[in-house]
Amino acid sequence: MIGSNYYEETKYCPRCDEYVRFLQNLAASYCVECGSKVHLFSKKDRTRFLTALQAEKASRRGQKNVS
Numbered sequence: 001m002i003g004s005n006y007y008e009e010t011k012y013c014p015r016c017d018e019y020v021r022f023l024q025n026l027a028a029s030y031c032v033e034c035g036s037k038v039h040l041f042s043k044k045d046r047t048r049f050l051t052a053l054q055a056e057k058a059s060r061r062g063q064k065n066v067s
């Protein structure tokens with residue numbers, strides 16, 4: 001259990017331009033430094049994440065077809 005939530009402890013703040021600690025309410029998460037809404041990923045990381053996800057899906061599908 002230790003460390004299982006590690007990656008959820010920071011989110012990306014576009015105003016601070018870095019991953020920051022945040023406060024969360026029902027609607028959104030907010031940077032503790034400047035109060036801006038924060039995102040799970042920066043735009044660049046989000047693109048990279050989605051690309052990796054697509055690639056993984058594609059390779060899984062490929063493996064299924066091969067075997």
Ligand SMILES: [Zn+2]
Nearest residue numbers: 013016031034
């Ligand atoms: Zn901020």
